[in-house]
Amino acid sequence: MSSSISERIATVKAQLPTSVRLIAVTKQVPTDAIRAAYAAGIRDFGENRIQEAIAKQAELQDLSDVTWHFIGHLQSNKAKKALENFSWLHSVDNLKLAGRLNELAQQLGVSPHVCLQVKILPDPNKSGWSVPQLLTDLSALNQYKNLQIQGLMAIPPLGLKDVEILDVFNRTRELAQEINEQKWSHIHIHQLSMGMSGDYQLAVQAGATMVRLGTILFGERPT
Ligand SMILES: *Cc1c(COP(=O)(O)O)cnc(C)c1O
Numbered sequence: 078m079s080s081s082i083s084e085r086i087a088t089v090k091a092q093l094p095t096s097v098r099l100i101a102v103t104k105q106v107p108t109d110a111i112r113a114a115y116a117a118g119i120r121d122f123g124e125n126r127i128q129e130a131i132a133k134q135a136e137l138q139d140l141s142d143v144t145w146h147f148i149g150h151l152q153s154n155k156a157k158k159a160l161e162n163f164s165w166l167h168s169v170d171n172l173k174l175a176g177r178l179n180e181l182a183q184q185l186g187v188s189p190h191v192c193l194q195v196k197i198l199p200d201p202n203k204s205g206w207s208v209p210q211l212l213t214d215l216s217a218l219n220q221y222k223n224l225q226i227q228g229l230m231a232i233p234p235l236g237l238k239d240v241e242i243l244d245v246f247n248r249t250r251e252l253a254q255e256i257n258e259q260k261w262s263h264i265h266i267h268q269l270s271m272g273m274s275g276d277y278q279l280a281v282q283a284g285a286t287m288v289r290l291g292t293i294l295f296g297e298r299p300t
Contacts, residue, residue, distance in 0.1 A: 082110060083117035085294050090118075093288070097281055100146050102273075102291030104129065105298045108136045114294065115140050123167070123289050125149025127158045134162060148230075148289055150204055157181050160189055167230045167270045167289070170194040170204040172214045175221055182223035192228035192270045193218070195252065197245045200234040208252060219262045228268030228287070229253050233276065242276050246283030 080088075086101075093099060101114045102123040111122065111133065123146040124130035134145065147163040150170065156177050159166060169175050169191050182189060194205035206214065218226060231249040233242045246269075253266035272280025272288035280288060292298065 082113040082294060086114060086117040086119060089290065089293060092278070093281065097285060098287040100148075100270075100287055100289045101294055102148065102289050103133070103295070104149075104291065106291070106295045108133050110295055111137060112140075115143070120144060121146060121287075123148040123291075124163075125168075127151075127155045127162070131158065131162055146289075153177050157185070160185055160187055163189070165190045165192070167192040167228070167287075168194045168204075169224075170206065172217055175218055175224065179221035179223045188223055188225050190228075191224045191226045192230040192268060193226065194230045194232075195249060197231055197248045197252070198234055200232075202234070203232060205231075211252075212255075215256065215259060215262055215264065219264055226264050227266065228270050229256075229266055230270040232271075232273070239276075239279060243279045243283060246271050246276075246280050246285065250284045 090099060098121055100121040100123045101119045103111050104125045120142060121144045125148050144165065145163045146165040146167055147159050148167045151159055151168055151174060153174060160181055166189050193211060195211055196203060196205040196207055229249055229252060231245060233245040249271055250269055253269060256264060256266050268286045269284055270287040270289065271285045274290050274293035277288040277290060
């Protein structure tokens with residue numbers, strides 16, 4: 078890509094409703110590029126590996142008004158580090174992990190913003206709640222008072238047509254609505270973390286409130 082990071086950010090921002098939060102996904106992106114994104118107005122950054130993120134956060138300490146979002150698969154043994162270094166966890170994908178995070182959050186005196194990762198369609202390559210399992214686990218999640226459960230995160234399986242991707246995103250929004258209608262639960266889902274470089278326009282069409290964009294802002298990552 079010949080355009081600069083700031084030009085790409087401006088182009089994407091111009092396409093997003095102002096209500097949609099743009100999370101710049103900076104996995105494998107060096108800190109000078111993160112600084113360029115910051116200079117272009119980005120304040121939300123997403124990382125998927127704890128160690129890599131902590132190293133970069135240490136170099137970027139002077140950027141004090143940044144919000145860090147954890148978007149990767151979280152192992153239980155990294156849960157404490159995740160809570161210490163991120164205010165948003167988008168990828169909480171099972172009840173056991175949520176319970177562990179709730180306990181640790183209590184001990185650490187933090188109350189992280191949480192999205193529950195859901196699999197609207199079966200996907201052997203991804204973790205996350207199935208819809209029936211999430212509805213079953215809702216009453217347990219409702220007890221986890223140290224977590225601010227605010228959102229659902231969804232990633233469609235690879236290889237779908239646009240209409241099918243749109244359907245996954247629409248069903249995610251409908252699931253949030255269904256959860257919010259459970260009157261016995263205080264969980265209120267008002268964030269939909271959905272949309273990556275290849276499908277964010279469909280996600281926005283379906284009501285995404287947060288999009289997680291890497292490649293379109295920073296270029297292809299080394300494989
Ligand atoms: C890498 C990643 C993204 C960004 O993907 P791009 O296609 O580069 O925009 C978004 N969400 C998650 C969970 C990711 O791992």
